[in-house]
Amino acid sequence: MQKVALAAIAQLVTATSEGHGGALALTGTPGDGRTTLLRAVPDLLPHRTGTWIAGFVTGHAEERELPHHGLRTLLAGLCDRVGAACPPVLTGDPLTVRLAVLALLRTIAEAGPVLCLVDDAHLLDPESWQVLAFAARRISGDRVALVASFPVGAEPAGMPVHRLQPLSPEAARDLLRRHAPDLADDVAGALTELAEGHPAALIDLVGTLTPEQRRGYAPPPDALPPDSPAHRAFTAELDALPLRTRLLLQFAAAAPDTAPDILLAAAARACPTSAGWGLEDFGAAERAGIVEVTAGGVRFSGGLRRGVAYRQMEIARRRIAHLALADVLEARGEGTSALLHRGAAATGPDVALGRRLARIAAAADPPVAAAARRCAAGLVTGNGERAALLLAAARDSWLAGRPHEAGLLVRRIPAAAGGARVRARALTAEMGLPGGAPGARDVLLDVAAELAETDPGTALDALALAGEAACRPAEQRRFAELAARVSAACPGAETPATMLVRHHVAGLARIAAGDESGSFGPLRRAVALADRVAEPEPLLRAAVAGILVGDSRRAAALAGRAAVLARERGAPVLVPQALELAALAGMASGDYAAAGEAALDGAAVARGTGQPILAGSHLGVLAVLAALFGDRDTALSRITAVGDGPARPLCEWALAVLDLVDGRGRPAADRLLAVLTGPPGPGSALLRVAVVPHLLEARARSHPAEGQARQAVEDVVAEAFDRWAGRTGQPGWLALRDRCRALRADDGEEASGHFEAALGHDGEAGFPRAHTQLLFGRMLRRRRRHVEARTHLRRAADTFQALDAGPWAAQSIRELRAAGDRVEPHAPAGRALTAQQERIAALVAGGATNREVAHELHLSPRTVDHHLRNVFTRLGVRSRTEMARLLTGQDQRSTL
Numbered sequence: 001m002q003k004v005a006l007a008a009i010a011q012l013v014t015a016t017s018e019g020h021g022g023a024l025a026l027t028g029t030p031g032d033g034r035t036t037l038l039r040a041v042p043d044l045l046p047h048r049t050g051t052w053i054a055g056f057v058t059g060h061a062e063e064r065e066l067p068h069h070g071l072r073t074l075l076a077g078l079c080d081r082v083g084a085a086c087p088p089v090l091t092g093d094p095l096t097v098r099l100a101v102l103a104l105l106r107t108i109a110e111a112g113p114v115l116c117l118v119d120d121a122h123l124l125d126p127e128s129w130q131v132l133a134f135a136a137r138r139i140s141g142d143r144v145a146l147v148a149s150f151p152v153g154a155e156p157a158g159m160p161v162h163r164l165q166p167l168s169p170e171a172a173r174d175l176l177r178r179h180a181p182d183l184a185d186d187v188a189g190a191l192t193e194l195a196e197g198h199p200a201a202l203i204d205l206v207g208t209l210t211p212e213q214r215r216g217y218a219p220p221p222d223a224l225p226p227d228s229p230a231h232r233a234f235t236a237e238l239d240a241l242p243l244r245t246r247l248l249l250q251f252a253a254a255a256p257d258t259a260p261d262i263l264l265a266a267a268a269r270a271c272p273t274s275a276g277w278g279l280e281d282f283g284a285a286e287r288a289g290i291v292e293v294t295a296g297g298v299r300f301s302g303g304l305r306r307g308v309a310y311r312q313m314e315i316a317r318r319r320i321a322h323l324a325l326a327d328v329l330e331a332r333g334e335g336t337s338a339l340l341h342r343g344a345a346a347t348g349p350d351v352a353l354g355r356r357l358a359r360i361a362a363a364a365d366p367p368v369a370a371a372a373r374r375c376a377a378g379l380v381t382g383n384g385e386r387a388a389l390l391l392a393a394a395r396d397s398w399l400a401g402r403p404h405e406a407g408l409l410v411r412r413i414p415a416a417a418g419g420a421r422v423r424a425r426a427l428t429a430e431m432g433l434p435g436g437a438p439g440a441r442d443v444l445l446d447v448a449a450e451l452a453e454t455d456p457g458t459a460l461d462a463l464a465l466a467g468e469a470a471c472r473p474a475e476q477r478r479f480a481e482l483a484a485r486v487s488a489a490c491p492g493a494e495t496p497a498t499m500l501v502r503h504h505v506a507g508l509a510r511i512a513a514g515d516e517s518g519s520f521g522p523l524r525r526a527v528a529l530a531d532r533v534a535e536p537e538p539l540l541r542a543a544v545a546g547i548l549v550g551d552s553r554r555a556a557a558l559a560g561r562a563a564v565l566a567r568e569r570g571a572p573v574l575v576p577q578a579l580e581l582a583a584l585a586g587m588a589s590g591d592y593a594a595a596g597e598a599a600l601d602g603a604a605v606a607r608g609t610g611q612p613i614l615a616g617s618h619l620g621v622l623a624v625l626a627a628l629f630g631d632r633d634t635a636l637s638r639i640t641a642v643g644d645g646p647a648r649p650l651c652e653w654a655l656a657v658l659d660l661v662d663g664r665g666r667p668a669a670d671r672l673l674a675v676l677t678g679p680p681g682p683g684s685a686l687l688r689v690a691v692v693p694h695l696l697e698a699r700a701r702s703h704p705a706e707g708q709a710r711q712a713v714e715d716v717v718a719e720a721f722d723r724w725a726g727r728t729g730q731p732g733w734l735a736l737r738d739r740c741r742a743l744r745a746d747d748g749e750e751a752s753g754h755f756e757a758a759l760g761h762d763g764e765a766g767f768p769r770a771h772t773q774l775l776f777g778r779m780l781r782r783r784r785r786h787v788e789a790r791t792h793l794r795r796a797a798d799t800f801q802a803l804d805a806g807p808w809a810a811q812s813i814r815e816l817r818a819a820g821d822r823v824e825p826h827a828p829a830g831r832a833l834t835a836q837q838e839r840i841a842a843l844v845a846g847g848a849t850n851r852e853v854a855h856e857l858h859l860s861p862r863t864v865d866h867h868l869r870n871v872f873t874r875l876g877v878r879s880r881t882e883m884a885r886l887l888t889g890q891d892q893r894s895t896l
Helices: 003-017 034-044 069-082 094-109 126-136 169-179 185-195 199-207 211-215 229-239 243-254 260-270 279-287 303-311 315-331 335-345 351-362 366-377 383-399 403-411 419-432 440-451 456-465 467-471 473-489 496-512 516-532 536-548 552-568 572-589 592-608 612-628 632-642 648-661 665-677 684-690 692-700 708-728 731-744 748-759 766-782 786-802 806-818 835-845 850-857 861-875 880-894
Strands: 022-028 053-058 114-119 144-151 161-163 291-294 297-300
Touching (some): 003 022, 003 144, 034 114, 053 069, 069 126, 094 126, 185 211, 185 403, 243 260, 243 297, 243 303, 243 315, 260 315, 335 351, 335 366, 366 383, 383 419, 383 572, 403 419, 440 473, 467 473, 467 684, 473 496, 496 516, 516 708, 536 552, 536 572, 536 684, 552 572, 572 612, 612 648, 632 861, 648 684, 648 692, 665 692, 684 708
Parallel strands (some): 022 161
Antiparallel strands (some): 291 297
16 A cells, blocks of 8 residues: 555644545556545544545546536535535536535535545546536635545646655565465565556456466466456557557567667668658657657657557567567667577577577676577577576576576476576575575585586586685584585686686685684685776675685675676676675774775665565674674664564674673673574674684673583683784784783783784774773773883874764763863764764765665664764754755855
8 A cells, every 4th residue: 555645645644634625636647546445445544534535436438428427426425424515416507516515515514524535547437527626726715635646747737746655675575465375475575566556557467467477487467367357458558549549669679778760760761651651750759758769769658558569569570679679789789689689580489589588698787688588598499508597697687686487497497407406406596595595505405416527607606605614613514515515526727717716615614623723725816816806796705705715805896896896887786785894804803994985885875676684684794893882772763674584693693792892891701602603693703703802801891601512602702813913914903802801811911912012003093092091000900000001092082083982971071080080071973974973974964864864874763863063062053954954055165
């Protein structure tokens, strides 16, 4: 149901009940649900309407010649509700009739607020609408409301208009599930995309499916059923256009988003007897709102209209159109598009054409490659060749962000295809990994086992994707054995990308075999090979390798590069995966601003590509980052958004950090120990080392652990971290290693030496360095070395204040005062804003509301309001307008 439209109606209803009536026009395209919405209004808003008197009338084209017929129907319904007598005849001069009807509505309103609902008001007889429009302009002081529906473009002048929006993908899937509970997910995705959020279209489409189509074993429909109301409405729109316009639209439907000059040339080629084709032939369709014509292409206002236009062509004319387009495109050097049109024009198998399409797909980006291979699969004759093309097309479709299409293509692979079916299982498992599909990793290991000798390349990729198994005790032995089998079968001559993945898997195999120190060699070789690779997927493996060897800055750079390449190549599904690694690596390297940017972008892209679990991982990272700065409201808001999904360990880390902010060491230690001993989740490779410094800090600030078993676990974790950090050779991790040694030291002098060593590393900077200084200063203060303590605590307080980490700054200041320092009140930091404050300020300055900012940044409106007040303070402004003016002026000066 249209929640936004209902909110607009509810606002009108509320105002009307208070004596401030009015009118509202609802507009939409056929199938948008205008009629359903209007009929649902009385039932959906009972708590707002009270004792309402509602009347309903629908306009009909066949009744437009009956003066006042629609009005008489509406008034009869209203009068019946209150037992009043309606005027039997609406005759006389127009003004007298209009005043009489207005008086009648006011009389009825004495018994209760009046709601007039008019569907398809543009089809009412003109006399009825003129009377209602007259009344609508004069009811602002009465308890009378008018809600009328119109198609787009037929809205009346002078009346507030609300355009119905399509259903969201989630709402569309809910609607489909109500009508077909057994509908396969990928079929639901295909229908959702085709219907573009039109409720009536969704119902029409799902109602025509065969049992095989519902389960995805037969292709779903690619157009509306011919007898559906929406199809008839769109057909009527097209039939009302001039013949030349209709012909051009058929060419436009055959070649979506094609430039108008190409369409005109193809029309001239296909219809040589019709001379003088020009842009003016699109005019009638533009004026009707059916297409938008620009230099870049002719775009239908919706895919449903395009589908109807395409299906209106007889198959012979459709073939003529595709061949004409192919000739024109080929003459202009657009060979790939020309071949796709020749494939669409084929009336039977054409092996040569199919193989030409397969060759161009090999060098194309995923969206084009998917279309080429899908077309080629219908032209070749061999089952094996067809299966390989369908499988490749499915992978391309998934990379292009169309998982429902990929699933349907996988189901079309013949059961007798052998190896292709095994590879299809690997693809299905890979597609399920970002969503945490149960058993996906096991399927990948099974595929690696089946293909280890016959197809080591696919087996290697499957092992790389199942890499988490190398850290799971129950799967480690199998992973190591499979890696050895696959490595032995790999050919000698390999591309840099394949070599990179092989070294990555070899490193994972060493970890699985318990040889962590031996894993650093192959993993570092994988990172080193990344400079010779330009494909996003192996770069993701290199980024993971970088994280595993502690080279966080290099890992963040590689993940960022993978994200850029994935975007450029039309593989949006990989972008949030790359950004997740970039965010985790940025957090590990101490570059919290970059980590936050990557996670915010990753959450948005993950939602946009239908990967909600991955979006949760990004929100988990954002929760940790907020907690590190002591921003409780933001952290809790993002933790709530994550829920109890696979990203929960990240949320527990964030909650533990908030416990540390509050000085609650024991609860923090309990949470972090559970993270370390629980099952792996998103970012677990990094998580299992990154939380250790906080665990040891929590243990140092709490009472001794209860029981030797718990103490032993914490000691094992600490020693493993110490060894791993030392092997990395990275200054940042070495600094954290020395901080952890200081926290575990029993002797004060020994602890001081480790703290000094931690601060001596070049990699200890920014927030991590300030945190070490706080811990060092606290330890010195408690040992009554107040002069030394104050030096470290002042530096920590200054850094935390500059970073807007208020709670940590407050801790530093409390310790300073306890050490005998007279701390002056902190002055505002001028115009320097944190990264998050800059984002909020920029969005607000651009006109966004607090609610819109909250949606964009995955915060609560209350949290945005809190940050905005801090922004005002830092910038020295009192309003959004002043801030926008200040920031705009700064931007203008920066460009001079």
